[in-house]
Amino acid sequence: MASLVIDEVFKRFGSVEVLKGINICIEPGEFLVLVGPSGCGKSTLLNLIAGLDSISAGEIRIGDRVVNAIPPKDRDIAMVFQSYALYPNMTIRKNLSFGLETRKVPKAEIEQQIEKVAEILQIENLLDRKPSQLSGGQRQRVAMGRAIARDPLIFLFDEPLSNLDAKLRVEMRAEIKKLHKRLGTTIVYVTHDQIEAMTMADRIAIMKDGVVQQFDTPNGVYSNPSNLFVAGFIGSPSMNFIPVSFEQQERSLGVVLTNSKGQECFIPVNSDFVPGQRAVMGIRPENITDTNAGLGNRQQIVELESEVRVIEPTGPDTLVHVELNSTEVICRSCPEFAGDAGASMKLALDTSKILFFDEESGERLDGRLS
Amino acid sequence: MDSTSTGTMSLPQMIGRASLYAILFLFALYFLAPLFIMVITSVKPMDEIRTGTLIALPKAPTLEPWLKAWGSATIGVANEGIKGFFMNSLRIAIPAVLISTLIGAVNGYVLSKWKFKGSDTFFAMLLMGCFIPFQVILLPMARTLGVLGLSGTVSGLVLVHTVYGLAFTTLFFRNFYVGIPDELVNAAKIDGAGFWRIFWKIMLPVSKPIFMVTIIWQTTQIWNDFLFGVCFSTGETQPVTVALNNLVNTSASVKEYNVDMAAAIIAALPTLFVYFAAGKYFVRGLTAGAVKG
Amino acid sequence: MAELMRTAERSYNPFTILERVMPKLVVAPSFVAMLIFIYGFILWTVYISMSKSTFLPNYDFVGLVQYVRLWKIDRWYVACKNLLLYGGLFIAFCTAIGLLLAIFLDQKIRLEGALRSIYLYPLSLSFVVTGTAWRWMLNPGLGLERLVREMGWQSFSFDWLVNSDMAIYTIVIAAVWQSTGFVMAMFLAGLRGIDNSIIKAAQVDGASLPRIYLKIVIPSLRPVFFGSFIILTHIAIKSFDLVVVLTRGGPGYSTDLPATFMYAYAFTRGRLALGAASATMMFMMVMAIIVPYLYSELRSKANG
Ligand SMILES: Nc1ncnc2c1ncn2[C@@H]1O[C@H](COP(=O)(O)OP(=O)(O)OP(=O)(O)O)[C@@H](O)[C@H]1O
Numbered sequence: 016m017a018s019l020v021i022d023e024v025f026k027r028f029g030s031v032e033v034l035k036g037i038n039i040c041i042e043p044g045e046f047l048v049l050v051g052p053s054g055c056g057k058s059t060l061l062n063l064i065a066g067l068d069s070i071s072a073g074e075i076r077i078g079d080r081v082v083n084a085i086p087p088k089d090r091d092i093a094m095v096f097q098s099y100a101l102y103p104n105m106t107i108r109k110n111l112s113f114g115l116e117t118r119k120v121p122k123a124e125i126e127q128q129i130e131k132v133a134e135i136l137q138i139e140n141l142l143d144r145k146p147s148q149l150s151g152g153q154r155q156r157v158a159m160g161r162a163i164a165r166d167p168l169i170f171l172f173d174e175p176l177s178n179l180d181a182k183l184r185v186e187m188r189a190e191i192k193k194l195h196k197r198l199g200t201t202i203v204y205v206t207h208d209q210i211e212a213m214t215m216a217d218r219i220a221i222m223k224d225g226v227v228q229q230f231d232t233p234n235g236v237y238s239n240p241s242n243l244f245v246a247g248f249i250g251s252p253s254m255n256f257i258p259v260s261f262e263q264q265e266r267s268l269g270v271v272l273t274n275s276k277g278q279e280c281f282i283p284v285n286s287d288f289v290p291g292q293r294a295v296m297g298i299r300p301e302n303i304t305d306t307n308a309g310l311g312n313r314q315q316i317v318e319l320e321s322e323v324r325v326i327e328p329t330g331p332d333t334l335v336h337v338e339l340n341s342t343e344v345i346c347r348s349c350p351e352f353a354g355d356a357g358a359s360m361k362l363a364l365d366t367s368k369i370l371f372f373d374e375e376s377g378e379r380l381d382g383r384l385s
Numbered sequence: 386m387d388s389t390s391t392g393t394m395s396l397p398q399m400i401g402r403a404s405l406y407a408i409l410f411l412f413a414l415y416f417l418a419p420l421f422i423m424v425i426t427s428v429k430p431m432d433e434i435r436t437g438t439l440i441a442l443p444k445a446p447t448l449e450p451w452l453k454a455w456g457s458a459t460i461g462v463a464n465e466g467i468k469g470f471f472m473n474s475l476r477i478a479i480p481a482v483l484i485s486t487l488i489g490a491v492n493g494y495v496l497s498k499w500k501f502k503g504s505d506t507f508f509a510m511l512l513m514g515c516f517i518p519f520q521v522i523l524l525p526m527a528r529t530l531g532v533l534g535l536s537g538t539v540s541g542l543v544l545v546h547t548v549y550g551l552a553f554t555t556l557f558f559r560n561f562y563v564g565i566p567d568e569l570v571n572a573a574k575i576d577g578a579g580f581w582r583i584f585w586k587i588m589l590p591v592s593k594p595i596f597m598v599t600i601i602w603q604t605t606q607i608w609n610d611f612l613f614g615v616c617f618s619t620g621e622t623q624p625v626t627v628a629l630n631n632l633v634n635t636s637a638s639v640k641e642y643n644v645d646m647a648a649a650i651i652a653a654l655p656t657l658f659v660y661f662a663a664g665k666y667f668v669r670g671l672t673a674g675a676v677k678g
Numbered sequence: 679m680a681e682l683m684r685t686a687e688r689s690y691n692p693f694t695i696l697e698r699v700m701p702k703l704v705v706a707p708s709f710v711a712m713l714i715f716i717y718g719f720i721l722w723t724v725y726i727s728m729s730k731s732t733f734l735p736n737y738d739f740v741g742l743v744q745y746v747r748l749w750k751i752d753r754w755y756v757a758c759k760n761l762l763l764y765g766g767l768f769i770a771f772c773t774a775i776g777l778l779l780a781i782f783l784d785q786k787i788r789l790e791g792a793l794r795s796i797y798l799y800p801l802s803l804s805f806v807v808t809g810t811a812w813r814w815m816l817n818p819g820l821g822l823e824r825l826v827r828e829m830g831w832q833s834f835s836f837d838w839l840v841n842s843d844m845a846i847y848t849i850v851i852a853a854v855w856q857s858t859g860f861v862m863a864m865f866l867a868g869l870r871g872i873d874n875s876i877i878k879a880a881q882v883d884g885a886s887l888p889r890i891y892l893k894i895v896i897p898s899l900r901p902v903f904f905g906s907f908i909i910l911t912h913i914a915i916k917s918f919d920l921v922v923v924l925t926r927g928g929p930g931y932s933t934d935l936p937a938t939f940m941y942a943y944a945f946t947r948g949r950l951a952l953g954a955a956s957a958t959m960m961f962m963m964v965m966a967i968i969v970p971y972l973y974s975e976l977r978s979k980a981n982g
């Protein structure tokens with residue numbers, strides 16, 4: 016167990032800057048998830064932590080130790096790779112013991128350690144097989160076993176579940192979480208799957224183009240995203256973004272939503288925007304729903320009517336597509352109250368959950384509605 | 386095309402199919418004929434050769450020409466047949482193949498898994514060695530061997546073959562190792578293994594196919610070499626190809642074609658054996674060594 | 679201060695330093711060997727070709743005199759003309775037969791494996807062995823000529839091997855016999871690499887088999903044509919053993935190729951500078967073909 020500090024880290028490949036000043040700091044035993052779209056530099060950052068690549072500028076500390084110049088083998092870390100990278104010529108037992116043997120751990124101790132790991136991961140019966148004789152899920156377990164056997168300060172995971180089918184992925188997700196509880200080791204976990212990030216992390220770092228967009232708890236990134244990218248990246252279906260402009264009506268400032276039939280609905284805002292200012296309004300699907308949903312505080316609910324374009328039943332919910340301000344908006348409704356396509360439907364919008372973003376920069380504009 | 390696998394064929398289809406096979410078998414005959422003629426000629430006595438035709442089967446087969454080719458034919462100034470030269474070829478080929486293959490393996494490992502600044506340039510420069518016509522290095526090489534005191538020696542030829550084999554062996558191994566995931570090497574690095582331990586424990590155990598390909602390629606190249614042999618060896622140290630040429634191109638008055646053919650087959654046996662024993666790797670080497678950059 | 683500590687940390691362990699330079703250390707000998715034995719020697723040869731050397735190297739620089747002299751020698755001229763003729767025919771026949779055999783073999787032929795090994799085995803032979811065999815078969819008198827006459831065509835005459843106008847074709851025959859299998863193997867690999875569904879789609883569109891091959895399959899083998907052309911050219915320019923064994927460049931010097939010319943001048947006649955000049959010419963021929971090829975290969979690879 017060790018803390019991890021990533022301090023203003025840059026990485027360049029030739030003239031291409033892949034990481035542009037990363038700052039992340041986690042406590043011992045925390046579960047950090049690095050998430051972001053493909054090519055944003057997650058694996059690169061993980062390789063820097065592991066020491067597989069050299070840092071162009073900045074500093075990485077594991078515990079109290081600056082590890083910039085320390086080779087991977089002396090960093091006391093273990094890593095699980097996306098392709099598992101099991102040594103194909105060795106049995107599973109050998110795979111698990113290779114790192115320990117390299118470190119000259121006494122034989123008896125290695126035996127003991129392997130027994131323990133095999134028991135934790137329930138791979139006792141696989142120990143004498145070769146990797147090619149295992150299923151994807153079993154290989155995944157062995158890859159984790161190899162990391163656990165080493166008992167390192169930090170575990171690094173690079174998209175360990177992306178080669179598994181959907182069902183197995185959900186199972187392994189829970190299992191890794193259990194493992195973390197049991198071992199208490201610091202984990203850095205890379206994924207591009209936001210659900211994995213939300214369900215497993217203590218802290219999430221959302222990256223894009225080599226920059227950390229937000230570093231926060233899962234709840235923080237979900238309910239309090241710092242920009243349009245984060246707001247759109249986390250959550251499924253994605254947050255709705257509706258272009259709006261602020262207007263002064265009677266004595267209050269607010270925004271107007273227009274449905275496809277041209278009916279308008281005014282939503283008052285109580286913070287200091289300027290009339291005429293334009294912005295992007297963000298609202299999650301679950302915060303626009305049927306009027307029967309019983310959203311908490313009645314005072315914050317605005318009701319509006321709209322024509323249903325498409326409905327998508329997902330089982331527990333039905334997603335209703337409507338049009339507001341000429342933008343397609345997805346609402347999450349209870350199946351029994353969802354209207355039919357073409358019909359008109361009454362929607363309830365929870366104004367306390369509305370967020371505003373700058374049109375140009377995508378940054379959060381402060382001041383929620385009240 | 387798939388219609389062939391269903392049992393029913395129309396008449397034109399059947400005729401087409403039959404001519405397809407006919408052409409393929411004709412070509413097979415064409416490729417086999419020289420070998421066949423060599424073999425039957427090598428067991429005919431000379432008078433049968435003088436009176437019969439190329440493809441007439443031997444009436445009184447004899448191993449005499451083989452024995453003579455091996456042990457007592459006149460090559461150069463000696464009457465000791467081809468056996469000494471055959472041994473020379475072995476003494477040249479075995480060390481040269483082994484050394485160039487091992488160095489190639491390590492080079493390929495570095496150039497694929499431990500790249501450094503300039504390593505790609507090095508590789509590109511080395512590739513040139515696969516393509517130069519060796520005529521362009523013959524004169525300096527002859528001079529260098531002289532300075533090193535290796536002129537006309539077996540060690541000299543071992544050196545030459547090793548050096549000019551490196552480009553190919555490195556190319557083979559590098560291209561093979563590029564296909565082994567970097568993650569495997571990274572995993573081993575994190576497991577604490579260093580340069581050599583990764584090579585021994587991770588890379589070598591999966592390298593059998595490429596060793597086969599490389600060794601076969603190098604064996605064939607070196608065994609069949611004529612140019613280096615004829616330029617850098619004299620008399621007793623000549624490889625078998627040079628000796629065979631001396632035997633065949635002798636100005637002796639009586640040409641013994643049966644002995645020539647026996648000697649040619651003896652000179653060809655090792656590579657033919659390799660080809661028929663491990664043809665798969667042979668072809669893979671050909672097509673891989675052919676172009677890949 | 680932090681910078682200082684980091685450097686201190688970097689150099690604390692001599693073992694780590696060794697580990698860090700190990701890759702370079704390992705390839706260093708090969709690198710040096712390459713610089714000397716490939717690049718150094720090429721430069722050396724080029725230099726000799728611009729010197730006064732005859733029997734012994736003489737390093738007096740005389741510029742391009744030797745090249746001027748080279749191109750005035752009839753024998754070199756013949757060698758180059760032979761190379762064009764021999765190379766052209768060799769490449770044409772190998773490619774045509776190789777492609778034909780590959781396409782035929784790709785028709786779900788029974789015995790494909792056996793046939794393929796038969797077509798390919800000549801490749802494992804030395805050109806010296808191939809030359810010996812063909813020299814015997816083409817032997818005027820006892821060889822092919824006798825065989826055909828015995829079969830009834832009494833006036834048949836086949837003296838190419840000793841006919842200075844035709845001898846170069848015997849080299850083509852033997853070389854094609856040896857190398858066709860290789861081209862076939864390359865084409866076969868190319869055919870196997872073609873996406874089968876393209877052919878199926880064309881069949882569904884109603885195209886006939888020959889048309890599919892002409893319009894779809896063969897055009898998509900372009901890289902293979904290109905690659906085998908390069909290699910065959912390379913083989914042709916380097917051809918040496920076969921000529922030596924089959925004809926020794928004769929009759930006269932009618933079947934000389936640049937490679938045998940170079941050997942004769944540099945090693946038997948003791949005209950080092952001229953030999954070096956001819957070697958340099960050969961080198962430039964190969965480079966003229968290889969460099970654009972490698973360049974386009976590497977570029978297409980870089981573009982994905
Ligand atoms: N060795 C390298 N040389 C040059 N560019 C590289 C190198 N390695 C990675 N990159 C570039 O760095 C960027 C980040 O790559 P990285 O592998 O870290 O992405 P990632 O976030 O892990 O993506 P994915 O989700 O697809 O795995 C990419 O644009 C990639 O092209």
Ligand SMILES: [Mg+2]
Nearest residue numbers: 057058059173
């Ligand atoms: Mg990645």
